[in-house]
Amino acid sequence: MIDARTAITRAHHEEWARVVASLAKRFGDLDLAEESAAEAFATAVERWPADGVPPNPGAWLTTTANRKAIDRIRREHKRVDKHREALMLTDHDPPAPVGVIDDDRLRLIFTCCHPALAMEARVALTLRLVGGLTVPQIAEGFLVQERTMAQRITRAKGKIAAAGIPYRVPSARDLPDRITGVLAVLFLVFNEGYLATGPDTDPVRADLTAEAIRLTRLIRELLPGDGEVTGLLALMLLTEARRPARVSATGELVPLAEQDRRLWDAALIEEGHRLVRERLDSGAAPGRYQLLAAINAVHTDAWDARDTDWSQVVALYDQLQRVDASPIVALNRAIAVGEVEGPDAALTAVDRLRDPLDGYHAFHATRAELLRRLGRREEARTGYERAIELAGNTAERAHLTRRRDGLGSSGRE
Template sequence: MGHDVDATITRVYRDEWSRVVAGLARRFGDLDIAEESAAEAFATAIARWPADGIPPNPGAWITTTANRKAIDRLRREARRDELQQEALMLTDDSPAEPVGAVDDDRLRLVFTCCHPALSMEARVALTLRIVGGLTVAEIAHAFLVQETTMGQRITRAKAKIKAAKIPYRLPEGEELPARVEGVLAVLYLVFNEGYLASGAADDPVRRDLTGEAIRLTRLVRALLRAGSPEHGAATGLLALMLLTEARTDARVSGDGELVRLDEQDRARWDRALIDEGLALVGERIDAPDMPRSPALDPAAARGDGALGRYEILARINAVHVRAAHARDTDWSQIVALYGLLERVEPSPIVTLNKAVAVSEFDSPEVALAMVERLGDPLDGYHAFHATRAELLRRVGRPGDAAAAYDRAIALAGNTAEVTHLTRRRAEVAAAGSSAEQRDVSRSSVSSPSHP
């Protein structure tokens, strides 16, 4: 019974957290009240459900309990006329005023958390916490910062929203395009956290997060004027998400190990998602002789003639999914696209990904030289050490590769990835041991003192 209750609470938390918090935020207009009341409702479920049993509709139970917690809190804290009046209004069942073109609590909550009054780092972190339901530790891992630093960042962001009386609504008119960049950045990080969940003991892929990120990105795209740069960016991000999500079923083995792209069973990829993603990119999967220009020509992206970050990443993924087998991948296109991305948005992580493509298109030696130059900015990033380990392995340096694997394993937070890295580390250690034994054997045979 206890395991069933725990599993149900975990599932309900993932399915309902953002909806409950968003509904509370709309009703009470306070993120602290919304988050803390939702958390109290789940804490009550943990205390009561093992004895009382799982309610017939767990999501509705959580929603009702959270609303009661919020009302109780406001009544306790109603020390000023404004709060007293607010508490009295909580019993008003009259219809709410119109809230915007898209009636979706979670989308409005995203735009509130991504208000330009907040720094970009605060917007992303706050939305991952409030909308995505990620822990502070998980968000800190995504940002490569200390947990205490991230906690302070989120607390300050909520305080600023309250002090500035930032409205809980969708922006309108000319205000909307200026707000989109921050929202898309948030949705991309929510998707990434779901695609390779940090700290996930039993579920290395959180499809609740990837699905919610895709759903909200569709809504954001629908708000924007077709042909505008913002619409192009939203289209690129949606395509990127779809093409990435299409590979999910093939990414984790039955033993819970991450499966590399070149080893995945491509028959398990979701063709419907691929077709939709390629249509957004402007590719055609049924045309193997298609010219390469749509992937590389910036003018093919949108009317202003400039490819953005998400559009380039979508095109990189389009190259991958168009290859029937890993050996058919056109690495020259991928290297060129990463070069374009370096000009649009230079960062050590972009260069790291480019190095992986260079290792396939050129040589692991050239790629390793690129990676070694990234050690200072990426020393705390597990993917840097994993990439370096693979390249060291390929250039015949098993001892150095094993040390790099150790560092990657220590930093990785995803169970499937840790399992994969542990196996690769064991393989390189075994290979190194065998090589040493062969060296000893050859040395003994050739030694003049050998009997």
């Protein structure tokens, strides 16, 4: 017999978004949906250890949450109309099977990621209403005070209500633009976990990377034919696979070329490669996330850094620049060029990016490494120092400091 505590934890992961989404659809109130879902899970904590885990936990939670919502509406004596509505909403019919995927969760995700909201609000709402993270967990993940995060979420829900933001899946015409915004939110969550910022936080936040992957899996389950959703999931899996080798025991970032590849997660790599091949076999023109995933597939296909097919990496970056002509893509392409054509060619390409990337730590770190390879040690030292000043991740700063100090006081390694 399954342990009640284990069942509640599993149900929270699997059913939270479904319960909140069904309540939001029925009552049109995100606050009511969130609070009633939380009450339903609190009731499960009290009841399931004594009564046993119900045969269909999702249906039990949905029914309980609906009753909690109706009770809340009835208690709002200030709004007579809502009281009348509550009487009308009493539903004695059995709930629909919750194992069937419908559009409710997708509607909720698009509402949380609506472009009328600031990006920070979209991230917070998505993690709270779709991911089920608590306000303290979200605040900790993004290094803000709990009260600040609570206010951010409250304001975002208030804006949704005041602006009449529709609780629906966008039209076919609007869907491509809107799904791009959703994926940007999830990628931001993943990157904050994979390269966490702040002086007093872990350099890698596995809880955030895991949540981003879980939510992206959910999106793919709901939109299985979207190539960029599949591409983002593949990208996250192939990146996450390298996490065990990414930070040393002393808390220093380990560059890709120096990682112990035996520590990589082979199962995640296999899944990521399968998804990349799936998109290649589709014959459709790849988008940004699919190309980034393909680049990572090349890196993770080599179990020795010396075997990396850098020419293929450059070719993929050439494709990526046609869909994303950002200076960061150009910087990463220059790194690959350095492996194929040498540091002189790479440095020429990097120096062209100074104006847009002068405030970006990776620009100065890349330039310092190229100058080091060219024997221009004092210039390299200046580059490392600027990169250390700009870096927000403790493991990165430790790595850059060691590289700078390795130049020696005389400018020699």
